[in-house]
Amino acid sequence: xxxxxxxxxxxxxxxxxxxxxxxxxxxxxxxxxxxxxxxxxxxxxxxxxxxxxxxxxxxxxxxxxxxxxxxxxxxxxxxxxxxxxxxxxxxxxxxxxxxxxxxxxxxxxxxxxxxxxxxxxxxxxxxxxxxxxxxxxxxxxxxxxxxxxxxxxxxxxxxx
Amino acid sequence: xxxxxxxxxxxxxxxxxxxxxxxxxxxxxxxxxxxxxxxxxxxxxxxxxxxxxxxxxxxxxxxxxxxxxxxxxxxxxxxxxxxxxxxxxxxxxxxxxxxxxxxxxxxxxxxxxxxxxxxxxxxxxxxxxxxxxxxxxxxxxxxxxxxxxxxxxxxxxxxxxxxxxxxxxxxxxxxxxxxxxxxxxxxxxxxxxxxxxxxxxxxxxxxxxxxxxxxxxxxxxxxxxxxxxxxxxxxxxxxxxxxxxxxxxxxxxxxxxxxxxxxxxxxxxxxxxxxxxxxxxxxxxxxxxxxxxxxxxxxxxxxxxxxxxxxxxxxxxxxxxxxxxxxxxxxxxxxxxxxxxxxxxxxxxxxxxxxxxxxxxxxxxxxxxxxxxxxxxxxxxxxxxxxxxx
Numbered sequence: 322x323x324x325x326x327x328x329x330x331x332x333x334x335x336x337x338x339x340x341x342x343x344x345x346x347x348x349x350x351x352x353x354x355x356x357x358x359x360x361x362x363x364x365x366x367x368x369x370x371x372x373x374x375x376x377x378x379x380x381x382x383x384x385x386x387x388x389x390x391x392x393x394x395x396x397x398x399x400x401x402x403x404x405x406x407x408x409x410x411x412x413x414x415x416x417x418x419x420x421x422x423x424x425x426x427x428x429x430x431x432x433x434x435x436x437x438x439x440x441x442x443x444x445x446x447x448x449x450x451x452x453x454x455x456x457x458x459x460x461x462x463x464x465x466x467x468x469x470x471x472x473x474x475x476x477x478x479x480x481x
Numbered sequence: 482x483x484x485x486x487x488x489x490x491x492x493x494x495x496x497x498x499x500x501x502x503x504x505x506x507x508x509x510x511x512x513x514x515x516x517x518x519x520x521x522x523x524x525x526x527x528x529x530x531x532x533x534x535x536x537x538x539x540x541x542x543x544x545x546x547x548x549x550x551x552x553x554x555x556x557x558x559x560x561x562x563x564x565x566x567x568x569x570x571x572x573x574x575x576x577x578x579x580x581x582x583x584x585x586x587x588x589x590x591x592x593x594x595x596x597x598x599x600x601x602x603x604x605x606x607x608x609x610x611x612x613x614x615x616x617x618x619x620x621x622x623x624x625x626x627x628x629x630x631x632x633x634x635x636x637x638x639x640x641x642x643x644x645x646x647x648x649x650x651x652x653x654x655x656x657x658x659x660x661x662x663x664x665x666x667x668x669x670x671x672x673x674x675x676x677x678x679x680x681x682x683x684x685x686x687x688x689x690x691x692x693x694x695x696x697x698x699x700x701x702x703x704x705x706x707x708x709x710x711x712x713x714x715x716x717x718x719x720x721x722x723x724x725x726x727x728x729x730x731x732x733x734x735x736x737x738x739x740x741x742x743x744x745x746x747x748x749x750x751x752x753x754x755x756x757x758x759x760x761x762x763x764x765x766x767x768x769x770x771x772x773x774x775x776x777x778x779x780x781x782x783x784x785x786x787x788x789x790x791x792x793x794x795x796x797x798x799x800x801x802x803x804x805x806x807x808x809x810x811x812x813x814x815x816x817x818x819x820x821x822x823x824x825x826x827x828x829x830x831x832x833x834x835x836x837x838x839x840x841x842x843x844x845x846x847x848x849x850x851x852x853x854x855x856x857x858x859x860x861x862x863x864x865x866x867x868x869x870x871x
Binding site for chain 1: 502505506513515516517518520769772775776777779780783849853
């Protein structure tokens with residue numbers, strides 16, 4: 322049941338719980354309980370909205386920052402990651418295999434704001450060896466959703 | 482000038498609902514629940530394989546019966562999913578959609594005067610294909626009381642010494658009915674006793690919501706007398722690729738291949754390469770789409786129950802077939818009025834045979850939002866009808 326609930330809400334977290342229950346063929350209570358439990362267990366970690374900010378005329382700058390760090394004794398990378406993810410302007414922090422260690426995504430209002438964060442906050446951390454900032458020029462797809470225009474239903478009525 | 486037309490073709494009626502849907506397409510704010518194809522796009526990995534085949538210059542004919550790789554995959558798929566196996570060299574023919582397979586199966590098997598039993602309501606091609614193959618269509622009218630399943634009694638009653646073929650259209654368009662194994666066993670018994678052949682149109686076989694689909698070809702003694710028709714349109718959302726297949730005894734398939742060879746040459750090459758990918762790596766796509774359809778099906782059944790609209794619970798395809806007899810209108814009247822009053826287009830049951838009178842077909846190959854909106858409008862409409870009839 323959990324997997325089925327998650328499959329439905331992963332793409333549409335705004336679905337009415339009543340409709341979800343009907344579609345799964347169970348009581349609304351069951352869905353509510355399961356959702357609550359999954360929230361408590363932090364299986365569901367949040368509900369977010371995918372926004373095309375460009376269309377609102379609000380400019381945002383997103384950067385992917387590759388960070389090389391020295392892991393701390395006894396803590397590995399976790400402690401370093403924590404120092405970084407506690408900044409509210411940081412969107413995500415991933416531990417990465419390959420040429421660098423942490424992938425940090427950051428959203429700011431302007432290029433300057435982002436670069437100031439990198440030069441003043443991120444690269445000044447003791448454990449950070451180097452950073453490489455990549456600015457995002459255009460978002461095509463985010464969280465499994467294509468940002469471009471909605472496609473129209475082009476199916477025609479076939480007779481038969 | 483002489484009459485240029487064949488006497489046979491002019492006896493075949495064009496579809497009566499053409500005009501209705503022409504009107505619908507002119508209405509900007511109309512919601513139509515009439516479409517009979519998936520609302521999903523073909524999964525990308527399948528499209529990608531089609532593109533790749535074009536890039537590699539695979540733009541030539543394939544052999545008449547189809548790509549060997551594809552026929553091998555079809556056999557593996559049927560074995561894996563339905564426990565029935567075919568010799569890919571002799572017993573499988575790749576066709577231009579299931580539609581072509583229906584046509585050429587009739588042409589390969591019928592002599593003038595042979596009778597073909599066609600259960601209705603059902604897809605509209607069987608009858609004209611039978612007539613064009615010089616056969617005589619004999620309609621079996623199914624009933625809602627049996628959930629539109631074909632019963633052995635109904636079959637028995639329709640058999641004459643001239644009966645040659647039974648068309649078995651399950652999971653069914655337009656009713657959504659399925660035939661389970663026990664239902665098919667009872668039918669197989671009658672078929673064997675009267676030495677009939679079966680054309681089993683299983684194009685919706687992946688879309689069943691109760692149990693896994695059973696093909697009549699998997700029952701003892703039936704593979705020898707069944708032409709199994711299936712395809713990629715509904716299961717992998719590949720309608721526009723026009724690809725299907727027929728499997729059956731070598732004697733029939735080889736004659737069908739002959740017709741196919743002269744009329745079509747071969748099924749589209751690009752589609753065949755894409756279909757290989759669908760069968761090799763597409764099982765998960767099918768599961769996802771099925772889950773989604775099943776959710777919508779439950780939603781519609783729930784709404785019908787709420788509004789007190791009589792509908793048996795269908796367990797196949799992506800259609801529901803509610804009964805509208807309580808309103809004292811014909812299906813045509815109901816559908817026209819519904820369009821006028823609420824701007825929702827559905828298909829009258831009579832489009833699928835006279836016994837579809839008193840029913841409408843609603844497709845749920847639409848997003849939940851569309852379905853919700855349409856159900857609200859239908860509820861509004863029938864509430865008004867009931868008030869007026871009081």
